[in-house]
Amino acid sequence: MSDLTLTTAAATSPEAAPRTPPASQIGLRGWLRANLFSSWINTAVTLVLAYLIIRWTIGFIEWGVINAIWSVPENQTQACRDLRGVGACWAVITEKHRFILFGTYPYEEHWRPALVCLLFVGLYVVSAMRRFWRWELALVWVATLAVIGVLMWGGVLGLSYVPQERWGGLPITLILATFGLAFAFPLAILVALGRRSKLPAIKALCVLYVELIRGVPLISLLFMASVMFPLFLPEGMNIDKLLRAQIAIILFAGAYLAEVVRGGLQALPKGQYEAADALGLGYWQKTGFIILPQALRLVIPPLVNTFIGFFKDTSLVLIIGIFDLLTAGKTAIIEPAWQGFGIEVYLTVGAIYFVFCFAMSKYSQDLEAELNRHRRR
């Protein structure tokens, strides 16, 4: 009894030092204990995995850095072949990087697609910052895309004309992905709203669109766009191949994104719609101020998941002969001198894809935390 009184007195007295948990449970030591060495099985798994990771890292550094060959005299790849796989032949990248990045675009004009890539990245960065989320941003987009068009095609302002067949590499990937998602996303929102419309005709149309497009593989859509679609056009009329592929991608991505958006719309409680109605807000006001801002926040993770998927799916255009980044990489090693160095090329191309996809993923996490701040108490 007296013991109890003593402890309570100590706990309430103002000069009592704040008590910390035992040292074995906090900090690095506590974390290691809890996560890696909590039982003998856990300890064994930790040790085995640590061994494998270290072995693999050392092996990769030996192959990729220590034993690697960084450049060779023009097309003399014998030195690389003599390595017999114990070292990477980065010479293929040194030699071919401009072809991989820009495809068959005229060599002396490579600064143009390079600038285009930078413009795209700049556009992404500006659009990602919330303080630029004003209507003027739409103007920036239109202007940037126009400049990109001028740079790629040329034919004006003293730039030489470059037909679309000669474009290739990273700009193609960025064009397909950016235009694709920039048009597919608004389309998806309209379709998702339409699927919940009270008007039967609109609803039926949206359901039909989603189900039809989702029911076929992207490859067959691309084939249709490239082979069948021209058959329906009048003689002499010809729509750019890239544009046709672009439309196919927009339609395809639109259907998938629409379902993601619809999921968000469905997750909103009915009371939100009713409160907006009761205040007298019209349909578009209700949708724009109340429903979409909440619904889209809810679906940021699956939305970005789909975005990332489509960024990579643009590489499927290779089957209709468009030279995107991956196809350019593949073509770079067709030449007999460079055959057999696929790993180096694919690692490089993969790394480029990874940078873009990882940036998207990271950004979406920050955005999610930022936009859902209001849910924290």
Next chain:
Amino acid sequence: MSETLEHIASAARTDAPPAILLDKVNKWFGALHVLRDVSLSVAVGERLVVCGPSGSGKSTMIRCINRLETHQEGRIVVDGIELTDDVRALDAIRREVGMVFQSFNLFPHLTVLENCTLAPIWVRRMPKAEAESLAMHYLERVKIPEQAKKYPGQLSGGQQQRVAIARALCMKPKIMLFDEPTSALDPEMIKEVLDTMVGLAEDGMTMICVTHEMGFARTVADRVVFMDRGEIVEMGTPVQVFENPQTDRLRLFLSQILRGH
């Protein structure tokens, strides 16, 4: 039932047109008949309390008044405008009728202030500065001006419901509908919301309030309506209805309410 008719007649005798008139309103959810020949007339400035057992159609009735639900037979006239499929009539009515829900239904992604200014700015086309000062005025009335910059999720239930009342008031409605505004609240918060509503009643707002708060009904209501199974069974002053029930259904209901409290 004769009493019902008598009350409509008495409302009709006053010279001002009623704020709300329901005339033999019927509604079905599928085959379920939820409103049966409901007739009711609410005068301007009148305070009406609606009570009745769960599922009796109280919510459905007041939701028909601002057309969150559509009725299938009969006539509803609000502020001189008959409710039809005409969208312009609907817009006009929703501007005049404010509603407070049991589950608050605040917009969680907007601050308290934005919740209050959204509709005045976009529906009433009020300049932003004016809408904000109006919102602050009403937030002061419901005694939470200091919460204006917070998000609804950061407030207590009672505070949220008071914001919901302020939000509705910012549209300067002529009529306020309350659907069980206190039944999602903890007991200690009920009073702050009821006090706000009493204040509104004292200012002469036309109110229809679905609630089982007998104390509130006694002090504030001009008339109490008792509904059961989609019908208005009894209607009268709080004293008439609570002290002198005419039907077994009301007696049963009152005994359950009193036991519950």
